[in-house]
Amino acid sequence: MSRKLAFIVFWAGAAMSADRLTVEKAIQVREPSDLHFSPDGRRVAFTVQEPPDGRGSARHIWVYDTATQETRQWTTSLKSESSPRWSPDGKYLAFLSDREENQQIWLMPSNSGEALQLTSGKNAVMQFQWSPDGKTIAFLAQDPPTAEEEKRQKDGADEHVVSDVHPARLWVVDLATKKTRRITAGAYAVREFEWMPDEKHFLVTATDQPDSDLRNQERIYSVSADDGKFTELAWPKAPFRGLRISPDGKSVAFVMSPADGPHPQDLFLAPIDLQSYKDITAARDRPVENFDWLNNSEIAALFADGFHGELDAVGGSVRKLASAGSLDITQFAVSKQGAVVYVAQSASVLPELWAEGKAVSHFNDGFNVALQKPEIFEYKSFDGAPIEAALFRGAGTREGQPAPAVMMIHGGPAGAWRNRFDALTQLLVARGYTVMQPNIRGSSGYGQKFLASNRGDWGGADFKDVMAGVDDLIRRKIADPNRLAIAGWSYGGYMAEWAITQTNRFKAAICGAGMADLATEFGTESHSAGDEWYYGTPYENHAGFDKSSPILYIKNAKTPTLILQGEADTTDPISQSQMLYRGLKRYNVPVVFVSYPREPHGLREQKHILDRYRRSVEFIERYLGAAGEGALSTAPAQGQR
Numbered sequence: 001m002s003r004k005l006a007f008i009v010f011w012a013g014a015a016m017s018a019d020r021l022t023v024e025k026a027i028q029v030r031e032p033s034d035l036h037f038s039p040d041g042r043r044v045a046f047t048v049q050e051p052p053d054g055r056g057s058a059r060h061i062w063v064y065d066t067a068t069q070e071t072r073q074w075t076t077s078l079k080s081e082s083s084p085r086w087s088p089d090g091k092y093l094a095f096l097s098d099r100e101e102n103q104q105i106w107l108m109p110s111n112s113g114e115a116l117q118l119t120s121g122k123n124a125v126m127q128f129q130w131s132p133d134g135k136t137i138a139f140l141a142q143d144p145p146t147a148e149e150e151k152r153q154k155d156g157a158d159e160h161v162v163s164d165v166h167p168a169r170l171w172v173v174d175l176a177t178k179k180t181r182r183i184t185a186g187a188y189a190v191r192e193f194e195w196m197p198d199e200k201h202f203l204v205t206a207t208d209q210p211d212s213d214l215r216n217q218e219r220i221y222s223v224s225a226d227d228g229k230f231t232e233l234a235w236p237k238a239p240f241r242g243l244r245i246s247p248d249g250k251s252v253a254f255v256m257s258p259a260d261g262p263h264p265q266d267l268f269l270a271p272i273d274l275q276s277y278k279d280i281t282a283a284r285d286r287p288v289e290n291f292d293w294l295n296n297s298e299i300a301a302l303f304a305d306g307f308h309g310e311l312d313a314v315g316g317s318v319r320k321l322a323s324a325g326s327l328d329i330t331q332f333a334v335s336k337q338g339a340v341v342y343v344a345q346s347a348s349v350l351p352e353l354w355a356e357g358k359a360v361s362h363f364n365d366g367f368n369v370a371l372q373k374p375e376i377f378e379y380k381s382f383d384g385a386p387i388e389a390a391l392f393r394g395a396g397t398r399e400g401q402p403a404p405a406v407m408m409i410h411g412g413p414a415g416a417w418r419n420r421f422d423a424l425t426q427l428l429v430a431r432g433y434t435v436m437q438p439n440i441r442g443s444s445g446y447g448q449k450f451l452a453s454n455r456g457d458w459g460g461a462d463f464k465d466v467m468a469g470v471d472d473l474i475r476r477k478i479a480d481p482n483r484l485a486i487a488g489w490s491y492g493g494y495m496a497e498w499a500i501t502q503t504n505r506f507k508a509a510i511c512g513a514g515m516a517d518l519a520t521e522f523g524t525e526s527h528s529a530g531d532e533w534y535y536g537t538p539y540e541n542h543a544g545f546d547k548s549s550p551i552l553y554i555k556n557a558k559t560p561t562l563i564l565q566g567e568a569d570t571t572d573p574i575s576q577s578q579m580l581y582r583g584l585k586r587y588n589v590p591v592v593f594v595s596y597p598r599e600p601h602g603l604r605e606q607k608h609i610l611d612r613y614r615r616s617v618e619f620i621e622r623y624l625g626a627a628g629e630g631a632l633s634t635a636p637a638q639g640q641r
Contacts, residue, residue: 020395021369021430023614026423027051027606030363031351032062032343035333038086038110042066044333044341045074045084045093046353048363052606055598056080061095064353064360066339071353071361074108075115083127086110088134094118096125105137105173119173119180126168131195137173138183138202140190142166165189165211170202170223184228191218192241196272197249200225203233203272205243215239215261215529220274234274239264245272248296255288258448261533262455263414265448267291267301267314281314285447292334300334304445306388307376307419311342324354328419346419347390347426348373372429374419374437379472381441382464388446389438389469390417391478392429394627404624405434405479407466407506409488409495413458413534414451416443424487427617432627434478440465455534458491458518458548459498466495470505482507483624487616489513489564490572490601494550497580500561500589501553508623510616512564513572513601516554516580519545526570554583560590562619564612566599592619 019025028051035046044064050057061075061084074093075081081097093108100117102124108115118137119125121144128139143166145153167189173180183202184190189210194203202223208230209217219235220243240256241264250272255264258279265287270277281288284303291301298315309329311322322329324344330351331343341360345351348371350364374390381387397403406428410417417437425435439445440462442454454462466486473479485508486496493514500509515521519538522528522545528537538545546552561584565577574595584591594615596608603609621627 019369021371021426023427023610023617025367025369026427026613027609028367029350029421029423031345032353032361032363033331034083035331035341035343035353036084036086037333037335037339037341039088039090039336041335041337041339043110044353045086046333047082047084048073052604052609055605057604061093062361064341064355066355069355069360081106085128085130087130088132094128094130094137096128105139107175118175118178120178121180127192129193129195131172131199132197133199135175137175138193138195139171139173140168140193141171142168143182167210170204170228172225182228183225184223184230188230192243193223194243194245194252196222196245203243203245203252205241206230213528215532234270234277236277240268242291244291244293246293246296250296253291253293253299255291258282259452262451262530263287263444265444265451267299269299269315284314287444287451290332292332294334294338300332300340302329302332304416304418306439306445307374307390307417309418311340322354323357326419330418330420345421346373347371347392347421350421371421371426376419379469381461381468383461385441385465387438387440387465387469389436390419391473392425392435392437393478394429394432394434396432396627397434400477402474402477402480403432403434404483404485404620404627405436405470405473406485406487406620406624407470408435408437409466409486409492410437410439410443411488411490411492412444413442413454413462413491414444415491416445418445424613424616427613428620431617431621433620433624434473436469436473436479438466438469440469456544456548458494458534459502459550460548463495463498463502466499467503467505481505483627485509485620485624487512487620491515493564493572496561497550498548500557500559501550502556504558506559508620509559509561510564510619511561511577511580512612513566513569514550514563514576514580515572516549516551516576516583517545518549520579521572521576524573524575551579551583554580555587557584557587557589560619560623561592562616563591563593564615565593565595566601566603567595567597568599569601571601 031049032046047059058080061081062073064071079099081095084095097106105118106115107118123141123144126140170183170190187208188206190204190206192205204221207218220233222231238257242255244253256268258266266279267281267288268277269280286303286305289302298313301314303310313319322340327344327346329342341355344354352359353361372392378386394403416439474481484506486499486506487510488496489512493512496509496511497514535544563577565574581593
């Protein structure tokens with residue numbers, strides 16, 4: 001069969017097998033995550049993210065039985081549960097839930113029975129960990145409000161002093177008495193912790209300058225469980241995370257940048273005193289997304305390698321722990337007995353729990369909509385650098401017949417597209433639009449040098465990578481040069497903003513939670529350390545911020561633009577979108593600005609998410625014209641998707 005005929009037959013088969021994807025259907029994906037084996041290796045506790053409903057999306061705890069290969073839901077409250085953790089003897093499952101006013105720790109017997117609340121403080125629990133003997137649980141929470149603070153709140157005082165910081169403290173709760181005791185105090189803010197084997201100390205990541213916005217202020221300490229005394233062990237000068245102590249208590253592993261940033265990437269190993277540490281995945285040069293100890297010498301590590309995740313054992317001879325074929329492994333757990341379970345998915349296969357090479361859950365069996373598989377390929381950028389991308393051909397397109405195309409840019413900038421379901425991509429593809437997802441320079445998953453290659457150069461070579469991708473699609477007669485659009489969220493929104501001030505080749509742009517003026521964003525965002533790694537500070541390098549700010553070139557813009565923004569976004573504040581909107585209006589560029597009340601950087605509420613997707617597709621249709629199936633319909637459509 002010829003390639004052209006096979007391509008047409010594929011779409012005909014998809015048309016007969018399932019309905020076309022609708023906006024309502026696109027948000028009905030359920031996703032398992034946070035997997036944890038019971039001590040005996042017979043069961044796996046995990047959470048399932050439910051589709052958004054009302055003003056949020058609930059998580060519930062499920063358990064997979066390795067003997068019967070059955071999954072069963074363990075929690076069914078009207079609120080959410082997260083972080084399921086087995087007790088060392090396997091008799092209890094502890095978890096976090098917001099069933100009360102604040103998120104607290106709950107306990108459930110592992111055989112059967114109702115969940116019982118363990119902590120009941122006025123301070124929400126952030127994370128917790130069982131002690132090795134199972135008699136106590138340590139957790140992180142801020143100090144509860146003082147009597148004076150509570151009185152002021154009741155009297156209606158709602159002023160917020162920005163410099164007032166409420167550090168996360170380390171606490172312990174006794175299971176027998178339910179009594180809690182605060183371990184740490186003073187200026188120290190704790191981010192993560194591990195019980196030391198002697199149960200008399202903790203290994204913690206903390207800072208004594210919690211109100212600082214400088215980079216790399218966190219250090220690694222030993223903390224006494226008796227008096228909360230901090231003893232500094234190490235001060236890594238690069239971003240790091242994920243302290244994990246080996247089973248024998250002699251070593252500690254963590255993920256850290258092999259350079260000075262921007263994010264942790266390689267797996268490092270150190271003796272428990274942290275007097276030295278060694279990069280054990282430097283030769284791999286791929287980011288470690290998660291890891292866990294297999295034994296005292298080997299570590300299971302999940303690597304991001306371009307569009308895929310790979311689960312391998314490292315520390316001794318490197319060996320593969322699981323294979324999902326063309327699917328992307330996104331989560332995993334390993335038992336003390338050596339068993340492995342993981343979550344796998346792709347752009348066209350929705351996420352499920354897998355074991356021994358097959359799916360053992362069926363959370364998305366009822367989705368029943370054909371999804372387009374991506375073509376993963378490489379193209380050459382302006383300087384010959386290879387750029388990997390995913391290409392989704394629009395429904396009804398034919399080989400050699402250029403189609404309207406949308407360049408979809410990921411967030412970050414140190415993010416990346418992976419082989420995973422993306423609702424907006426699939427909605428556009430279902431309506432005949434070809435979509436390209438390029439992992440331009442600065443993306444994660446291609447090594448430290450590639451990750452750092454857009455430092456101080458947003459809108460430079462990374463933007464040229466985007467345009468080289470456009471040219472490649474046009475050259476191969478995949479994209480219609482007169483029907484192009486660009487879209488993205490966060491850094492992807494920024495790149496869309498940059499594009500409309502640099503070229504008029506795009507006929508429509510969607511800018512979600514982007515950045516118009518990098519200097520003012522630095523001064524108004526909640527965490528500026530990331531931007532500081534790329535540009536320094538605007539107090540000392542204002543010119544560098546300016547040269548990459550779309551607002552300085554706004555008079556060049558002609559492209560019709562849709563701006564989308566959460567009103568409670570502190571990552572990329574709404575003022576950035578307001579500036580863009582005002583500038584485009586000044587120069588009579590067609591623009592629509594939509595803000596979503598209560599929403600942070602990522603939308604959470606069902607109606608807002610539906611509006612974002614519906615409005616985005618309609619905007620593309622308005623300026624690129626109908627493609628394939630034509631105008632957006634909210635009802636299922638029979639025939640070709």
